[in-house]
Amino acid sequence: MPTVSMTVNGKQVSGEVEARTLLAQFIRENLELTGTHIGCDTSQCGACVVHVNGSSVKSCTMLAVEADGADVTTIEGLAMDGDTLHPMQEAFRDNHGLQCGFCTPGMVMSAIDLVDRNPNPTDSEIRDWLEGNICRCTGYHNIVKSIAAGAAAMRGQKAAAE
Amino acid sequence: MSATGIGASVKRKEDFRFLTGRGNYTDDINQPGQTYAYILRSSHAHAKIKKIDTADAKSAPGVLAIFTGEDMQVGSLPCGWAVNNKDGSPMNEPPHPPLAQGKVRYVGDQIAVVIAETYAQAKDAAERIVLDLEELPAVTTVDAAIAPGAPLVHDDLAPGNMCYDWEIGDEAETDAAFKGAAHVVSIDVTNNRLVPNAMEPRAAIGDYNKGTGEYTLYTTSQNPHVIRLLMGAFVLQLPEHKLRVVAPDVGGGFGSKIYHYAEEAIVTWASEKVRRPIKWTAERSESFVSDAHGRDHVTHADLALDASGKFLGLKVYTKANLGAYLSTFSTCVPTYLYATLLAGVYTTPKVYANVKSIFTNTVPVDAYRGAGRPEATYLLERLVSKAARELGMDQVEIRRKNFIPADAFPYQTPVALQYDSGDYEATLKKAMELADWNGFAARKAEAAGRGKLRGIGISTYLEACGIAPSAVVGSLGARAGLxxxxxxxxxxxxxxxxxxxxxxxxxxxxxxxxxxxxxxxxxxxxxxxxxxxxxxxxxxxxxxxxxxxxxxxxxxxxxxxxxxxxxxxxxxxxxxxxxxxxxxxxxxxxxxxxxxxxxxxxxxxxxxxxxxxxxxxxxxxxxxxxxxxDPMNFTYPGGCHICEVEIDPDTGVTKVVNMTAVDDVGRVINPMIVEGQIHGGLAQGIGQALLENCEYDENGQLLSGSFMDYCMPRADNFPGFQATTESTLCAHNSLGVKGCGEVGAIGSPPAVINAVLDALADKGVTDISMPATSHKVWQAIQNAQMPAAAE
Incomplete structure (x- = not known):
């Protein structure tokens, strides 16, 4: 079986996988990072979105071997010290942007990539961006609100850092 | 009000774990020595099982065991509610084995379970099982299933594919009310079949401990004690003190995770045979053919009115598709959760309903968000709006004229329920203000200037929830206390x-x-x-x-x-x-x-x-x-939903541009959470009205079997919602609370379709079925404009 190595949430990891193993499976099963969820088998739902080399990727659309050498961030890697939430996570909590929590990790990871590309998205741009993330609980109303608030907080954080 | 007491929008305590990836869903759990199950399912809608040869598959790498229905001789998956026929005889209740016995009855029916060291090995081995099936003709719709000579899903255990032929209300008195009517308005509606699609697929882990003789089942359930009772007492005959059922974090349910499913019994039973824990997790395409579906009613109804537009009587004839087997609460959905709601918010003095529930070669149908109440509401609110159009009355005035007044509670309906509280005028008034009902004409004119057809639709509804008084439901056939x-x-x-x-x-x-x-x-x-x-x-x-x-x-x-x-x-x-x-x-x-x-x-x-x-x-x-x-009565939330749509007549593309919901949910403990529940319900209701449809072909193949074929609502399908509450207190519980989980999905579908029909009225369109997809809307416009071509 092939061996893959990559950086996940800042840590160097490696493991033996069957060639057909998806990145999502490698993250959940080999690394036991179960915050990345699998909600479909056709790459529609977006529950498995992680960042690969800084961009959001549905980790079910990539083989683990394709991520060999990559820098991967999962939902567990956002609040690294365990206590301080990323501004986008905080915004989801403040705006009730989650209910059952299953789509949430993918939503948050996807939202951060949107704001990295477009720091001040309109509601309509947020809704368009979420085409690849399905939520069955919230009706998206509070997710859109959360992402707008998270974007504002990320802009503030960036301004403070500059 | 304290910052964390009743009425405060307290931020959720559970969010930290969900936001940081620390949720603990069933598939996140692993047991030492765990094995994996793959369920081989029928790809035929209806077939006789002649032979299942597992010999070659058993020799595949990593396989520990393969079991079929012949190996797993256990009790039937039980139905929790007995509904009698109108002549008092009991319903037909054919057995529902966890692994098929003799016949498969729908695409997705369980044929065999393969248990292996890895999931991939189990799935690979299943391809080596040799099936000899004799395909039989299938039925998927209620009308096909009750046609003379139709294939029988359960042979002589359900003649005519009938589960029961039930009625409520006084037919003779209702007929008498029709005799004096100035107008009779009739409607035929289909309540489209839906797939619940909670984002977390179902999963189960069975774990038998030989040392203590105890079984543990981890499962994606809305009610672990109910699963313990049903599986323990009826299917596997395991006593409660030796059976632990854990439903950890569960990623959405919407009804679909109430029921006791075959896979729960299979992994629990088989873990004792292989002496290892067994995990099963559904793939999404498997969820489509194994999670209980929702709705699927075909209804004809007649409403009698006097010359002034006052309702005199209502007659309803519904055929409900139950799928191939009786899911846990399937039988009460089209009866006690549906027909008892047919008075709605109106003073209709006589109501009669006849419901035939019918077996077909499709996935079992059971409660899905609202369960029976959306079907009743959709029927009534479409019918009331149609009556207004036919009588030349205003949409709002016909409703106001027939409202149960706020001082009439407690109010006894002709269909068993006694409403304890409500103020339908108050929710109507507030919704009309929020939606700027009176400013609609100007918005319609503005949209027309852009070439768009704008329509407005309303629904004033109630539902019965907070289920339920045990003695009442027991007298109606429930086999459980509530x-x-x-x-x-x-x-x-x-x-x-x-x-x-x-x-x-x-x-x-x-x-x-x-x-x-x-x-x-x-x-x-x-x-x-x-x-x-x-x-x-x-x-x-x-x-x-x-x-x-x-x-x-x-x-x-x-x-x-x-x-x-x-x-x-x-x-x-x-x-x-x-x-x-x-x-x-x-x-x-x-x-x-x-x-x-x-x-x-x-x-x-x-x-x-x-x-x-x-x-x-x-x-x-x-x-x-x-x-x-144990509650004294059901609770009766209600309210008013108003929808505005804009339709592009060239393409049929229909956009919801405003959605207003004012709901009476009783006392509100956490407004933030209540509004969130309503938003989610609205999305599912609008999804049913415009996007979602579970479609079978005539051979029983599921055509909408994945997220590529079944249109799940996305963020860009919706505007922001205006959702708020205007409450009266429940009169029979200490908190005065009613419930908010289902109102959004109950009130909204007819508001959306009434809006679509309002927008299309000038084009001559008088009817459209759910989901009103762009194609269907475009086709309706073409048909109305070219009647000859449509024929």
Missing amino acids: FESANVRVHPTGSVSIYTGSHSHGQGHETTFAQLVSETLGIPIENVNIDHGDTNRIAFGMGTYGSRSLAVGGEAIMKALGKVVDKASKIAAHLMEASAEDVEFKDGKFTVAGTDKEVDFGTVALTAYVPHNYPHETLEPGLEENAFY
């Missing part, structure tokens, strides 16, 4: 653990219930923990569905808290050397009226567990109380 249990454990340092039989899978109970405790005991919300979802930790529970958690589970907590306060008051009285009758408890402090004596809740809690100075002769040490609560 109370709830709670345990309040006060710890020595004054923090509190609540053990509730309700189950949270997105509803936010860990916050809402903690607010009840914070308010009642005057303690910080951080000092309260809500525990649920484990039959070993929770005394008993009937679970979460039918918007019952707060109205039934919350009331059980309030009852147990009341007992805690009673006992604590006695301890406080002892400490303050006062009589218990003179002790008052407020904001976490016990005081004696007219004195400056005071003792706080924490001191009383510590005293209960360090009882040095304690009234031992009259009180036991400790501070922990149980309560069971």
